[in-house]
Structure formats: structure tokens, C-alpha cells
Amino acid sequence: MARGFAVKLLFVVTEDWYFVTHRLPLAVAAQASGFDVAVATREARHADVIRSAGIRLIPFGLSRRGGNPLREVMALWRLYRREQPDLVHHVALKPVVFGALAAWLARVPAQVNAVAGLGWLFTSSSGVVRLVRPAVRRTLARLLNRPRSLTIVQNPEDKALLERSGVPATHLRLIRGAGVDTQIFYPVPPPSGPVCIALVARMLWDKGVGEFVEAAKRLTAAGVNARFVLVGDPDPANPASVPETTLRGWNGQHGVEWWGRREDMPTVLQAAHIACLPSAYGEGLPKSLLEAAACGLPIVTTDAPGCREVVHDGLNGLLVPVHDAAALATALRKLINDPALRHRMGEQSRLRAETEFGLESVIAQTLAVYREACA
Numbered sequence: 001m002a003r004g005f006a007v008k009l010l011f012v013v014t015e016d017w018y019f020v021t022h023r024l025p026l027a028v029a030a031q032a033s034g035f036d037v038a039v040a041t042r043e044a045r046h047a048d049v050i051r052s053a054g055i056r057l058i059p060f061g062l063s064r065r066g067g068n069p070l071r072e073v074m075a076l077w078r079l080y081r082r083e084q085p086d087l088v089h090h091v092a093l094k095p096v097v098f099g100a101l102a103a104w105l106a107r108v109p110a111q112v113n114a115v116a117g118l119g120w121l122f123t124s125s126s127g128v129v130r131l132v133r134p135a136v137r138r139t140l141a142r143l144l145n146r147p148r149s150l151t152i153v154q155n156p157e158d159k160a161l162l163e164r165s166g167v168p169a170t171h172l173r174l175i176r177g178a179g180v181d182t183q184i185f186y187p188v189p190p191p192s193g194p195v196c197i198a199l200v201a202r203m204l205w206d207k208g209v210g211e212f213v214e215a216a217k218r219l220t221a222a223g224v225n226a227r228f229v230l231v232g233d234p235d236p237a238n239p240a241s242v243p244e245t246t247l248r249g250w251n252g253q254h255g256v257e258w259w260g261r262r263e264d265m266p267t268v269l270q271a272a273h274i275a276c277l278p279s280a281y282g283e284g285l286p287k288s289l290l291e292a293a294a295c296g297l298p299i300v301t302t303d304a305p306g307c308r309e310v311v312h313d314g315l316n317g318l319l320v321p322v323h324d325a326a327a328l329a330t331a332l333r334k335l336i337n338d339p340a341l342r343h344r345m346g347e348q349s350r351l352r353a354e355t356e357f358g359l360e361s362v363i364a365q366t367l368a369v370y371r372e373a374c375a
Contacts, residue, residue: 006036007374010085012076012095013039014062016046022116022178022287023091027055029363030370035087040079058083062095063237069098076102087374092116096151097136100143110148110373112366116178117284117306118158141166150373152366154284157305173369176309177285179362180294182354187296187346188270195336196227197300198272200265200288201279202235203242208278208302210242214325215278215332217254226255226336231268233261240281269295273342274335276300277307280322285309294353298345300331310357316348 009030013019019027019041031037031054039050040060050057060079062072076099080088087110090099096113103111144151144167152173153159159172201207209230216228230250234241251258262268265288269275275292276299283306292299293310299317301307311317318331335342 006034007086007370008084009035009037009370010058010080010083010088011037011039011041011091012060012062012079012088012099013041013091014095016041016044016050016057018091020046020049024050024053024055025179025181025359026363026366028053030367031055033367035370038083038085040083062098073098073102073105077106080106080108086110087112087370089114089370093118097140097143100146100149104143104146111146111150112369112373113144113149113151115151115153115158115162115284117154118161118282137165144171148373150369152369155306155309158284173365175362175365175369177290177357177362178287179359180287180290180353180357181359182294182350185266185269185291185294185353187350190273190339190342191271194225194227195273196229196271197274197276197332197336198229198231198268198292199276199278200231200268200292201277201286202238203230203232203247204235204238204240204281205242206240206279206281208280208323208328211278211323211325211328212276213250213254213256215329216256218325218329219333219336220254222333224333224336226332228254228256229272230256230258231260231262265291266295269297272297274298274300274332275317276328276332278302278320278322278328279307280304283307290353290357293349293357296346296350298335298342299349300328300335310352312348312352316345316352 019039027037038056038058040058042061043059047057080102085108088103088108089112090096091114100113150173151171152175154177159174163169199212203209234244247258250256269292275297277286277289279302285306289299289310299311301311302322303319304322308319311319313319320327320331
């Protein structure tokens with residue numbers, strides 16, 4: 001795509017907070033590299049952060065659950081016709097599906113689709129979801145198999161699934177996660193007091209919140225003195241959201257603490273001894289685990305796509321089966337009772353964060369995908 005001026009890059013992201021936590025450094029780097037960058041997203045609490053970083057924000061509401069698909073595709077089509085981007089970067093499954101269709105209709109020259117995990121739609125055992133899943137896969141394959149369309153996946157399982165669904169390997173690029181800034185997230189000496197285990201995530205059943213609380217009950221009933229901290233808010237737009245009343249009911253029982261949403265994640269993780277994410281969600285590559293690794297924490301997570309990309313079992317953490325509170329309790333107890341093991345695994349977590357998941361590497365790989373799509 002030969003041009004005598006900056007390539008116009010438009011991000012499409014559902015929520016402004018997600019853009020800030022997962023894509024803002026990339027957008028800033030793209031702008032510094034000569035792209036003309038804007039983001040279309042819902043304008044909420046993080047809008048000023050985006051604007052203060054020098055990124056143009058286009059207020060745009062795309063529902064995350066329900067909504068009228070035709071109306072939302074047409075809203076995206078009108079956005080693309082008005083903005084005339086040279087390259088659009090869709091982030092997450094719904095913007096990818098609707099945005100890829102709208103980009104084709106609007107004749108956007110190039111697109112990059114970031115599938116940050118295939119989510120509940122590809123993992124749910126619900127009868128309705130299982131019924132529509134084959135049609136969704138076929139539709140997704142058709143949309144992603146377009147000229148000058150590249151799709152970024154975060155783990156090998158998602159790449160293989162999309163290939164089986166009909167997306168050619170030539171259209172897929174594997175970039176492992178959104179990266180972590182190891183200058184902001186770094187280890188500190190372990191805090192004093194009882195061992196603190198932190199689960200940082202949206203409060204979804206699919207994230208293993210229920211198994212985490214059940215493990216806390218088992219361990220405290222066995223006389224283990226530890227703190228089990230839930231950090232994050234419910235997500236009412238997601239069908240697997242844990243009700244706030246349930247979270248409030250857990251708070252203060254069996255060592256469980258619910259801290260809600262926190263903006264100071266380095267401080268949160270540096271107050272913990274162990275990170276935990278017993279997810280069955282269909283993760284891409286959980287950013288919360290990358291941040292925990294950069295802070296030098298041992299990690300207990302599930303032997304599931306995305307999660308096992310961050311943890312080598314027995315090296316920098318422990319892997320447990322999905323939906324297995326007993327195994328989770330056993331793994332947590334092993335680390336709670338062994339400070340030396342926590343220290344060794346934490347050192348390996350930091351090493352992996354520095355050598356495999358650094359933010360600069362992820363940004364460089366993504367900019368290369370942009371240039372490839374625009375070539």
C-alpha cells in the first residue's frame with residue numbers, strides 16, 4: 001500500500017479500560033512509528049487516559065452481549081466510511097466478527113484481527129451455544145480469509161482451532177499475549193504476615209472464581225492460615241458473571257477477601273505471595289498472569305489453553321485440572337507451606353517475563369504484522 005503520507009490505523013475495541021490495559025502502549029508505539037492512530041471505543045472512565053497519551057478517541061458503543069447484529073455491523077460500516085482508515089485493528093471476538101464484515105462492506109484496504117482468546121462462545125457447554133458454534137466457526141473462517149487480512153492469535157491451541165475451522169495458516173500470526181512492561185511490574189521482597197494468594201480477573205465463574213473460593217474453604221477448614229484475595233469486578237455483560245451479592249457474601253469468610261477493581265496492579269501483586277487463575281474461560285494469554293510473572297510470583301493456574309503458555313509446571317508454578325477445587329487446594333497448600341519453593345518459582349517467573357513476554361517484543365511483532373497487512 002504505497003502512500004506518501006501516514007497510514008491511518010483505527011483500533012476498534014469494545015471498552016476503553018481494555019484498550020488502556022492491553023493496547024495503549026502499542027497504539028503509542030504505532031504513532032511514534034509514523035502511523036496516524038485513532039481508537040473507536042466506548043467512552044467511559046479511561047477516556048482521558050487515552051487522550052492524554054495523544055491518541056484520538058472516537059466514542060463508539062458496541063454492545064458486548066445481545067444487541068442487534070445488523071444495526072451494529074452497519075454502525076461499524078458507517079464509522080469506516082466516515083473515517084476512511086487504511087488499516088483497522090479489531091480486538092476481541094465480537095469486534096472481529098462484526099468488524100471484519102463491516103470492513104469488507106466498506107472496502108477497508110487492510111485489517112488485523114486480534115483474537116484474544118476464543119472465550120465463552122467457544123468453550124461453553126450450553127446447549128444453545130453448542131448449537132450455533134459450528135455456524136460461528138464457518139462464518140469466522142470466511143470473514144478472516146480475505147486479502148490483506150491477518151489474524152493474531154495468542155496461543156497455539158487457538159491457532160489450531162481456527163485452522164480447523166477453515167482459516168488458512170497463511171492468514172494467522174502467533175504473538176503470545178499483549179506483553180508486560182517489566183519496568184513497571186517488578187519483584188519486591190515478600191510481604192510479612194500470612195501468605196496472600198491473589199486471583200486477578202473479571203469476576204466470572206469461568207475464571208475459576210468458584211473453585212478458588214472452594215479451595216479457600218478446604219484449606220482454612222484444614223487449619224491453613226492464608227489470605228485468598230479476589231481482585232476485580234463482576235461483568236454483567238457476560239453470562240458467566242458472579243453476582244455482586246455473592247462476592248459480598250464471600251468477603252470475610254474462610255480467609256476470602258474481595259477487593260473489587262483496582263487500578264494499581266503493581267502494588268496489588270507486590271502485596272501477594274502467590275498468583276492464582278484457575279480459569280476454564282478459553283483464554284488467549286492472560287495479562288494478569290504475565291504481570292504476576294513479572295512481579296516474580298509463583299503461579300497456580302489451570303492446564304488450559306493460554307494459561308499453560310505462562311506456566312511451566314514445576315518450574316515457575318503449578319498446573320491443575322480445570323474445575324478441580326481439590327487439586328487447586330493441594331497445589332496452593334504446597335506453595336503456602338514452602339517459602340523456598342515460592343522463591344525459586346518466583347525467580348523463574350520473572351526470568352520468563354523478561355525473556356519471553358516483554359512488552360517491547362510484542363509491540364515489535366505487532367508492528368511487523370501491520371506493515372505486512374499494508375504491503
